[in-house]
Amino acid sequence: MSLGSRLAAIGGIAVAQLRHDRTRTALAVIGVTLAVAATVLLAATGVGVVETGQDRFGDAGRDLWLTGETIQFAPGQVGGVENSIHGAHEVATELRSRESVNTVGPLLFQTVYVSADGEEFQTLAAMGVPSSAGVSISRGEGFEGDAHYAEGSYDGPMTHEILIDERTAALLGVDVGDAIYAGGTVSAARDHRFEVVGISGTGNQFLGTPTVTLPLSELQEITGKTETDPATLIALTLEEGADAERVGDRLAAAYPELTVRTNEEQFRATLQRQAVALAGGASLIVLAVVAGLALTLNVLLSMAYQQLHEYAALRSLGSSGGTLTGIVLCQSAIVGALGCAIGLAVAVPAARAIDVVAAAVTGFENVVRLSPRVFLLGVGVAAVTSLLSGVLVGWRFLRLDAVRVLREG
Amino acid sequence: MSPPSNTSAPTVTDLDGTAERVVTCSEVTRTFSRGGTGGWLSGGDRRAETVTAVADVSLAVSRGEFVGLAGPSGSGKSTLLHLLAGLDVPTSGTVTLAGRDVGSLSPRGRTALRLDHVGVVFQHFHLLSSLSARANVAAPLIELGHSKRQRRERATTLLERVGLGDRIDHKPGELSGGERQRVAVARALSTAPDLVIADEPTGELDTATGARVLDVLADVASDCAVIVASHDHQALDRVERVIRLRDGRREDEGADATRGENETMSGHE
Numbered sequence: 144m145s146l147g148s149r150l151a152a153i154g155g156i157a158v159a160q161l162r163h164d165r166t167r168t169a170l171a172v173i174g175v176t177l178a179v180a181a182t183v184l185l186a187a188t189g190v191g192v193v194e195t196g197q198d199r200f201g202d203a204g205r206d207l208w209l210t211g212e213t214i215q216f217a218p219g220q221v222g223g224v225e226n227s228i229h230g231a232h233e234v235a236t237e238l239r240s241r242e243s244v245n246t247v248g249p250l251l252f253q254t255v256y257v258s259a260d261g262e263e264f265q266t267l268a269a270m271g272v273p274s275s276a277g278v279s280i281s282r283g284e285g286f287e288g289d290a291h292y293a294e295g296s297y298d299g300p301m302t303h304e305i306l307i308d309e310r311t312a313a314l315l316g317v318d319v320g321d322a323i324y325a326g327g328t329v330s331a332a333r334d335h336r337f338e339v340v341g342i343s344g345t346g347n348q349f350l351g352t353p354t355v356t357l358p359l360s361e362l363q364e365i366t367g368k369t370e371t372d373p374a375t376l377i378a379l380t381l382e383e384g385a386d387a388e389r390v391g392d393r394l395a396a397a398y399p400e401l402t403v404r405t406n407e408e409q410f411r412a413t414l415q416r417q418a419v420a421l422a423g424g425a426s427l428i429v430l431a432v433v434a435g436l437a438l439t440l441n442v443l444l445s446m447a448y449q450q451l452h453e454y455a456a457l458r459s460l461g462s463s464g465g466t467l468t469g470i471v472l473c474q475s476a477i478v479g480a481l482g483c484a485i486g487l488a489v490a491v492p493a494a495r496a497i498d499v500v501a502a503a504v505t506g507f508e509n510v511v512r513l514s515p516r517v518f519l520l521g522v523g524v525a526a527v528t529s530l531l532s533g534v535l536v537g538w539r540f541l542r543l544d545a546v547r548v549l550r551e552g
Numbered sequence: 553m554s555p556p557s558n559t560s561a562p563t564v565t566d567l568d569g570t571a572e573r574v575v576t577c578s579e580v581t582r583t584f585s586r587g588g589t590g591g592w593l594s595g596g597d598r599r600a601e602t603v604t605a606v607a608d609v610s611l612a613v614s615r616g617e618f619v620g621l622a623g624p625s626g627s628g629k630s631t632l633l634h635l636l637a638g639l640d641v642p643t644s645g646t647v648t649l650a651g652r653d654v655g656s657l658s659p660r661g662r663t664a665l666r667l668d669h670v671g672v673v674f675q676h677f678h679l680l681s682s683l684s685a686r687a688n689v690a691a692p693l694i695e696l697g698h699s700k701r702q703r704r705e706r707a708t709t710l711l712e713r714v715g716l717g718d719r720i721d722h723k724p725g726e727l728s729g730g731e732r733q734r735v736a737v738a739r740a741l742s743t744a745p746d747l748v749i750a751d752e753p754t755g756e757l758d759t760a761t762g763a764r765v766l767d768v769l770a771d772v773a774s775d776c777a778v779i780v781a782s783h784d785h786q787a788l789d790r791v792e793r794v795i796r797l798r799d800g801r802r803e804d805e806g807a808d809a810t811r812g813e814n815e816t817m818s819g820h821e
Contacts, residue, residue, distance in 0.1 A: 145697025152694040152703070156683065163682030456678035459639050460692045461667025461743065463660075546639050549674070550630065 157473035171442035175482020178435025178528050183490040183521040185428045191512035196410050205378040206387045208409040209401045231374030243385035248277045249374035253366050256332040258324045259315040268354040270346040271362030283319035283341030292360035297369040305337035306356040308347040327366030335365050351507050440532040447536050455548035468537035479529025487521055574746045574777040575636050576612040580645035582631050605631040607800040618773035620788045621781040623797035629781040637670045637749050638662045650746055671740030675752035677732045679724040686720040689738045710738035714768045730761030737768050750780045754787050766790045
């Protein structure tokens with residue numbers, strides 16, 4: 144009974160102090176809340192980005208990805224992207240003839256000027272594909288094919304058919320059956336009027352931005368790239384039962400100038416290119432935790448120091464350092480629990496809000512993925528923040544020199 | 553409810569068996585090293601200066617005595633009070649509190665000794681502002697593991713004894729200076745100490761309020777030994793005898809000092 148009664152009394156004093164000094168208590172709780180909410184949101188976003196990326200590569204239904212050595216943005220060029228695979232149609236034909244390869248899709252990503260009326264142009268992403276068979280179409284139908292290539296002469300008939308995604312449709316105010324202008328330059332766009340034959344979200348899935356999709360050779364034509372027949376990457380599907388890694392190794396040997404990756408490797412490579420952003424996210428988590436810890440520690444310290452003479456008086460009356468430390472630890476535990484609860488509660492609507500903003504800006508939905516593991520991480524941060532603060536302040540009280548405090552007071 | 557009983561250490565009784573000595577000190581000196589980089593109470597710096605706060609002081613105080621400790625600022629009153637209360641240990645000499653040699657105890661042992669035998673009243677009260685008067689008085693009892701009901705009963709009894717029965721639920725901020733000091737006196741009495749020391753207990757109070765607090769301390773002295781350090785003539789006029797300090801030494805090296813030494817010697821017999 145004695146220990147229980149002592150603990151209850153320590154808890155009672157801790158609660159009384161927190162209730163008495165509400166401003167400081169609120170600040171300390173905000174410190175933990177900040178650390179918890181920021182950690183949960185950033186971790187959930189990190190998990191979401193990774194999972195969304197993996198989902199996207201999985202959804203794409205491809206087995207191998209071939210890219211050139213580098214893919215660079217080239218703002219000074221028409222199209223805005225420097226593509227390092229050249230002679231894409233020929234490479235694709237060679238690849239199709241190989242054993243175990245089922246389909247070959249050279250993909251070209253460019254930025255193009257697009258307009259519904261030929262007057263006001265917007266820059267959008269464009270994806271060139273050899274056939275609409277490889278993209279999913281939600282409404283309308285696909286385009287006929289890539290006849291304009293004509294064995295490299297680029298004098299075959301252009302279909303002037305284009306697929307757009309829902310966001311582009313909303314952006315331009317057009318639908319299936321309407322016509323839009325598209326080209327690598329404004330003047331080229333005025334010369335090329337395409338009929339919207341269907342709605343496809345595939346390009347948007349790849350790029351996360353409003354995208355138009357058209358035959359590869361026609362995209363090369365309207366961006367002036369017919370000379371080199373470029374592609375950004377080539378996506379392969381393999382025959383049933385083929386070993387992606389073994390086929391990949393063979394292709395890497397045959398095309399030393401290209402990089403061959405499996406889905407997983409391609410995703411990892413994509414993530415590596417975003418290393419700075421990922422490091423930034425991790426730094427933000429660390430910063431949030433450190434800021435929360437600093438705030439909580441400071442406030443608990445100031446609460447304790449404000450009562451230093453009172454604690455010294457209790458020490459002189461025979462109260463042990465353990466009792467005073469217990470009060471501080473109890474306070475920090477209460478602050479931690481409150482901050483944790485509020486931080487987790489705040490994280491849920493904040494995650495929804497970030498999802499809405501992310502969907503509007505990038506087109507990716509459900510990017511922030513809250514999960515029990517992420518919540519557990521938040522609880523861990525709250526525990527560490529409050530415990531560390533409590534231990535640091537409590538340690539000060541264990542070493543409290545009552546005589547010195549009273550003498551100086 | 554009966555007050556907590558202190559049975560952890562024997563007290564010392566005079567040869568004639570009439571007065572129970574609570575605290576004695578024999579040729580006690582306390583020096584501090586000051587200066588250098590370590591600050592107050594630190595040592596070891598070559599430039600540190602040694603300051604003698606208390607020099608060769610002997611005295612004894614018995615249960616039922618109301619003793620004053622007088623002297624100008626810097627005379628060593630507070631240091632001597634801290635030594636008598638077991639808050640500090642002498643550099644040389646012996647302080648015996650409730651029959652125990654304070655210098656031989658560990659810090660934890662001295663804390664336990666204070667809990668059982670000493671109550672302290674401060675000039676600035678030092679009450680926890682977040683707690684009611686009753687909770688402040690009951691706070692030292694937490695260490696003894698008393699139940700909440702026992703703590704509340706004891707605190708209520710003591711507050712009634714110091715005339716604050718109608719203020720038990722008030723927080724320090726809602727009390728006058730005199731009332732706060734009476735709460736502090738009640739807190740000092742909560743563990744039923746053998747010795748109550750008060751450092752300038754009327755320093756913050758006006759004359760009438762100070763007189764009320766001194767009345768309470770005088771009443772307390774019927775059960776235990778009370779030592780009051782003060783500049784205040786009003787306080788020193790109320791006590792039964794006055795020990796005067798100057799530059800850390802007793803000015804009244806006469807009957808009192810001799811009495812203290814004799815008592816100390818007999819206490820070791």
